[in-house]
Amino acid sequence: MNWLRTAGTKAALFITGEEFWRGIVAIVAFLIFWEVGSRSASLFGIAFPWVSQVPPPSAVALAMYYLIQDPSFWVSAYLSTLRVFEGFFAAMVVGIPLGLAMAVSRTFYGISFPVFEILRPIPPLAWVPASIIFWPTQELSIAFVTFLGAFFTIVINVIGGAQSIDVRYFQAARSMGSSTWDIFRRIILPAVLPSIVVGATVGVGITWAVVVAAEMISGGGSAGSVGGAAGGGLGFFIWNSYVGGSYTQIVAGMISIGIAGYVSSAALRKVGNLMTPWLAEG
Amino acid sequence: MQEIAQPNSLRANASPSLGSQIIVNKVSKSYGAEGFAKTVVQNCSFTIERGNLTVMIGPSGCGKSTLIRLLAGFERPTSGTIIIDDKLVTGPGVDRLVVFQETALFPWMSTYDNIMYGPRARGEDTPEMRAFAETLLQKVGLAAFRKKYPSQLSGGMQRRAELARSMINQPNVMILDEPFRGLDAMTKRLMQEYYANLFDEFRRTTFFITTDIDEAIYLADRILIMTNIPTQVRASIEVNLPRPRNAENITESDEANAIKMQALALLHEEAMKSFARGSKAAADFIEAYSRRVNKE
Numbered sequence: 001m002n003w004l005r006t007a008g009t010k011a012a013l014f015i016t017g018e019e020f021w022r023g024i025v026a027i028v029a030f031l032i033f034w035e036v037g038s039r040s041a042s043l044f045g046i047a048f049p050w051v052s053q054v055p056p057p058s059a060v061a062l063a064m065y066y067l068i069q070d071p072s073f074w075v076s077a078y079l080s081t082l083r084v085f086e087g088f089f090a091a092m093v094v095g096i097p098l099g100l101a102m103a104v105s106r107t108f109y110g111i112s113f114p115v116f117e118i119l120r121p122i123p124p125l126a127w128v129p130a131s132i133i134f135w136p137t138q139e140l141s142i143a144f145v146t147f148l149g150a151f152f153t154i155v156i157n158v159i160g161g162a163q164s165i166d167v168r169y170f171q172a173a174r175s176m177g178s179s180t181w182d183i184f185r186r187i188i189l190p191a192v193l194p195s196i197v198v199g200a201t202v203g204v205g206i207t208w209a210v211v212v213a214a215e216m217i218s219g220g221g222s223a224g225s226v227g228g229a230a231g232g233g234l235g236f237f238i239w240n241s242y243v244g245g246s247y248t249q250i251v252a253g254m255i256s257i258g259i260a261g262y263v264s265s266a267a268l269r270k271v272g273n274l275m276t277p278w279l280a281e282g
Numbered sequence: 283m284q285e286i287a288q289p290n291s292l293r294a295n296a297s298p299s300l301g302s303q304i305i306v307n308k309v310s311k312s313y314g315a316e317g318f319a320k321t322v323v324q325n326c327s328f329t330i331e332r333g334n335l336t337v338m339i340g341p342s343g344c345g346k347s348t349l350i351r352l353l354a355g356f357e358r359p360t361s362g363t364i365i366i367d368d369k370l371v372t373g374p375g376v377d378r379l380v381v382f383q384e385t386a387l388f389p390w391m392s393t394y395d396n397i398m399y400g401p402r403a404r405g406e407d408t409p410e411m412r413a414f415a416e417t418l419l420q421k422v423g424l425a426a427f428r429k430k431y432p433s434q435l436s437g438g439m440q441r442r443a444e445l446a447r448s449m450i451n452q453p454n455v456m457i458l459d460e461p462f463r464g465l466d467a468m469t470k471r472l473m474q475e476y477y478a479n480l481f482d483e484f485r486r487t488t489f490f491i492t493t494d495i496d497e498a499i500y501l502a503d504r505i506l507i508m509t510n511i512p513t514q515v516r517a518s519i520e521v522n523l524p525r526p527r528n529a530e531n532i533t534e535s536d537e538a539n540a541i542k543m544q545a546l547a548l549l550h551e552e553a554m555k556s557f558a559r560g561s562k563a564a565a566d567f568i569e570a571y572s573r574r575v576n577k578e
Contacts, residue, residue: 168386171356176400176451177376186399190390278390278431 031057055248063248064255073237077256080215080233083139084207084264087146091203095151096196099158100188116155124148124210128217142214142233149210150203154196161195162188194279197272201265208261211235234260300333301487302367302377302454304353309362310512311348322348324512325362335481335488337498340508340516341549341556341567346491347383349513350459353489354380366455376404379453383460385440387432393443394419394428400451411450418446421483422476438469442476449484456488462497471529474500482526495545499538500529507548510556517548546571 014020035058036043037051055063067073102109102116124145131141165188173183215235232240234257241249273280309326312319322345330336340346351357352364355374364371366378387396397418401411419425422442424435432440441461448456461477462470474497481488481501492498498505502521509516519541523532532538553567 166386168382169388171354171374171380172382172386172388173399173403175354175374175376175379176403176447178399178403182403186403187388190388193390276390278433 055251059248060251060255063246064252067249067252067256076232076234076237077260080208080211080235080257081260083142083146083211083215083233084204084260086143087148087211088150088200088204088207090143090147091150091154091207092200094147095154095199096158099155100162100192102155103159103162103192104184104188116152120152120156124206125213125217128214132218138218142211142218145214146207146211149206150200153203153206154199157195157199157202158192161192165191194272194276197268197276201268201272204264204268205261208257208264212238212257215239300485301456303332304330304455304487304489305363305365306349306353307363307365309349309352309359309364311345311352311357312360321512323352323359324514326514327362328506328515328518330487330489332487333485335490335501335503336506337490337492337502337504338506338508339492339495339498339545339549340513341510341553342493344508344511344552344556345513346508347459350380350457350489350491353455353457354378376451377454379448379451379456381444381448381456381458381461383463385432385437385444387440387444387447389432392429392431393424393435396432396443397447397450399447415446415450418450421480422446436469437465438473441465441473445477445480449480452484452486454487456486458488458490460491460493463493470497475529477501478525478527495542495549498545499523499541500527500532505541505545507545508552510552510559516552519545 034051034054035056037048038054038056040052041047098112102112127145127148128141131144132138135141135144169187169191170183173187178186211233212235215233216239234253238250238253238257241247241253306326306328309323310321311323312321314320326349328336338346338349348357352359353371355371355378358372388399391399394415397415398407398411401407401415416425419428422445424439424443424446427435427439427443432443435443445461462473465473478501490501499521505519505521506515507517507519508514521538521541523535523538550568550571553571557565557568
């Protein structure tokens with residue numbers, strides 16, 4: 001029960017803290033600005049530029065309230081999450097060993113790095129048409145584009161992390177009798193771990209950005225087979241709302257993606273902190 | 283004095299447990315391409331006897347760290363030979379251990395895991411070794427900090443943890459590259475005492491580099507004074523003060539003071555040469571030396 005008390009104390013400290021209230025005030029101020037701006041035409045007789053075109057937060061909240069009771073919305077969210085996970089997981093599985101291999105072997109680095117550096121600047125979305133042609137199903141095409149979004153970030157971070165390891169760690173390990181495998185396992189891996197965490201946290205954010213766009217462009221993947229139009233993922237959901245003229249749903253969809261991205265990054269950061277306890281302060 | 287838990291295997295094969303003899307013979311080291319090469323060590327020769335604590339002192343940037351890399355086997359001399367116990371040094375070896383200038387503890391391991399790194403790397407995670415690790419943790423005053431990560435230790439604790447991490451491997455040669463540099467005066471003094479006690483107990487051939495003449499006299503069996511770059515041995519001074527030593531007694535000892543004046547005069551000459559070549563560090567040294575001489 002001790003941890004519960006600690007967690008309770010922490011939460012209490014957080015809520016009474018200045019930081020917390022500053023955040024609350026900022027969010028409330030933003031919502032008021034948005035609500036007033038959105039209704040400016042009827043309130044003041046003058047339509048504020050840009051913000052008056054956006055549905056007010058009260059309407060968006062109402063739309064969200066209905067939305068979360070709609071199973072097809074959850075199917076969309078589930079599909080997008082699944083694609084993000086597939087792409088992200090594949091990027092980790094392929095990217096981490098590749099980055100390590102490139103960092104450890106000079107020969108392999110020389111062979112692979114130029115190709116890697118030519119492919120890296122190509123935006124993942126530019127891959128969408130090619131990907132649709134290459135892969136047999138829509139689903140795979142979207143997952144592949146999602147994979148690319150995280151892949152390059154992860155590899156670059158692993159290489160950077162491995163190359164910046166202090167050479168004295170290797171000298172110390174070797175003079176204490178470490179084998180090459182031992183150095184890899186007990187020096188290189190833990191030394192690179194913080195960079196992997198950074199790469200993964202940034203990568204998962206990119207993955208969300210990419211999956212939504214890919215769904216819009218490719219027409220929602222398996223939309224035909226699962227749950228009708230709303231089965232195509234959050235990206236397709238937003239696109240569909242646009243086509244159907246439901247502007248409150250567009251904003252509601254955008255907000256759900258923002259929340260999903262935030263939760264993914266926060267979860268990864270949490271896992272990362274648990275895996276790298278030596279970086280904790282104190 | 284308490285019984286020291288030293289693993290039997292080590293005690294047996296290391297007997298008389300004084301470590302190795304090092305013969306450095308006409309060693310030179312240059313860097314850079316032929317014709318443009320910069321010679322850092324030139325025709326340097328000296329011998330370190332078994333169990334001897336040799337302290338090397340010389341002007342900053344004189345090539346001391348290069349000599350360490352050569353002794354450790356991280357680099358090969360351009361010419362000349364380094365022979366340890368009748369064997370030519372061709373690469374790093376478990377028989378030689380380097381304690382680096384700033385901490386090279388592995389940040390992702392606790393103090394205890396850092397100390398046990400060497401034994402585990404060699405598959406020697408035995409009860410004897412664990413007991414020896416305990417002894418060392420006690421000796422360096424870190425028993426309560428065994429589970430802490432290096433970032434949670436103070437500068438002095440990190441240096442002590444690193445000493446323990448080296449000593450557990452019972453190397454035949456210990457090489458310390460300005461190990462107490464950058465510590466504040468009080469911590470440095472404390473570290474020197476910790477180190478001197480450890481050395482008295484686990485006496486091994488030791489090569490210790492410093493720029494601090496008081497530290498050299500307090501610790502050394504013999505002081506090697508190095509010339510300005512390209513470096514070689516300028517003078518060798520025996521320090522025959524009785525052990526265990528006491529820092530206060532040394533300050534009052536005539537013999538220690540004589541050694542100090544002799545060493546400072548030689549270092550001053552070398553620093554002047556270095557200064558003539560435009561070394562900022564040498565300028566600082568000359569200024570400090572002049573102040574000291576004027577005071578006395």
